[in-house]
Amino acid sequence: MTDGTISAADIGHGPLYKRVKSLLTQSLADGEWKPNEAIPSESRLAERFDVSIGTVRKAIDELTAERILVRQQGRGTFVAAHTQNRFLYHFYHVVDEDGIKRFPTPELLQFRRTRAEPHVATRLGIEKGARVIHVRNLLRIEGAPVEVNDIYLDAEVFEGLDRDTFSNRPGTIYQLYQERFRLNIIRTMEQLRAVAIGEAEAPLLQLEQNAPVLQVARVAYTYHSQPVEYRCSLVNTTHHVYQSDQEVRG
């Protein structure tokens, strides 16, 4: 290294393309390129990291497979942004009985600041009793209420978030996280069980008390598997189902 460039070969270990990938991920986490922006072209990145273009391509291949980047032939490679369609496709699994996925309309029921109970703290990776924001939403599909969700956010991370921002937003919640707080959700983990609905929630979903509903506990992660949101939902599966596909590609 006699010139001023940073070579990917100089740092870390393992395959070169993995090192390039982690340099790219780091730049993304640092906000060097923002959602919907193009990253530099493959040839520029090859120069910057002092590797061949094929090696850059292999790193980008993996990042696109993880849906962190999106390629567009002739235009460039872009940082994946949360759109309604992306949300629907990757993070929303409720479909109606015909198998059709429709975009739900949210209604803000509650916005408050509180302290993290143990199960919330565990999932968010914060201290028990730490300040959190709790939001409750009702989701309707074609007018019918199908889901209540309770969202928990680390108040330190989401400093300044208020009720108005939440209720008057144009797109999805993950778009809000991205645009206001630079937190790009790239992965979720969900745990499902069947429970009897309580008296507080039953009327919201127009169900009898103790009716069976699907409980979905979701943790959403950003880069480096850092938890960002914990969400616990109750879904009325009388006329809707939760759909899960395994290995669809090809």
Place this chain on the structure above:
Amino acid sequence: MTDGTISAADIGHGPLYKRVKSLLTQSLADGEWKPNEAIPSESRLAERFDVSIGTVRKAIDELTAERILVRQQGRGTFVAAHTQNRFLYHFYHVVDEDGIKRFPTPELLQFRRTRAEPHVATRLGIEKGARVIHVRNLLRIEGAPVEVNDIYLDAEVFEGLDRDTFSNRPGTIYQLYQERFRLNIIRTMEQLRAVAIGEAEAPLLQLEQNAPVLQVARVAYTYHSQPVEYRCSLVNTTHHVYQSDQEVRG
């Protein structure tokens, strides 16, 4: 083409590697290479299809991403076979409250031949009233009954399958499909809802009648998205959850 080789360039359209991929998939579907067998080396396949080794690699890359093939450095590339671990990892989503996945022990409750009801026929892509095999199993985890499942199979496809074969098998059900019927399950689609358990099933899961249980309706597919099995399960989620991960790679 003056010699006797078959060139991938001679048939179909689109990228070469996609054509190579579909030639490979066809050979797999035809049973040219059986589960656990090695397919020819990349250089041999390159000769056979008259393409460069890089093009073969790209085709195999996609097939390994879909978990249809498995590479082993220094040994070769193998047709993915169903093993207990693969089943656990890709097709079984029930974990206990600590998040630990344990292998369930099946007990055969019923094995009978019947006619396909409409919802079964639809999912299996066969005629209503066609002959089907219906199997009911009880799954226990560490002794506790957690899941009842009703499996429906096209009797024409599973010609000769009998109760004994089903109950005295060593591995998973998908291993049985693979070894006896050459049907390799490579993809599943599941639909989940919460339902009240009926009086017939409640005692099996040691629950009160009308207790909420998770209903999982799964269709399992082989190559070319051909449906092979329809399975409807009821899961006691009192001490277990259904876990779903999105985008884990990297």
Place this chain on the structure above:
DNA sequence: AAGTGGTCTAGACCACCAT
């Protein structure tokens, strides 16, 4: 026309496994 990603090739070398 210039720039981007997409495909395909050919060859080198490495890491790993069997013998």
Place this chain on the structure above:
DNA sequence: TGGTGGTCTAGACCACTTA
């Protein structure tokens, strides 16, 4: 030691977008 997959390179050409 020879064969396998794994990585990396360099270059050619194609398809698509933008100006």
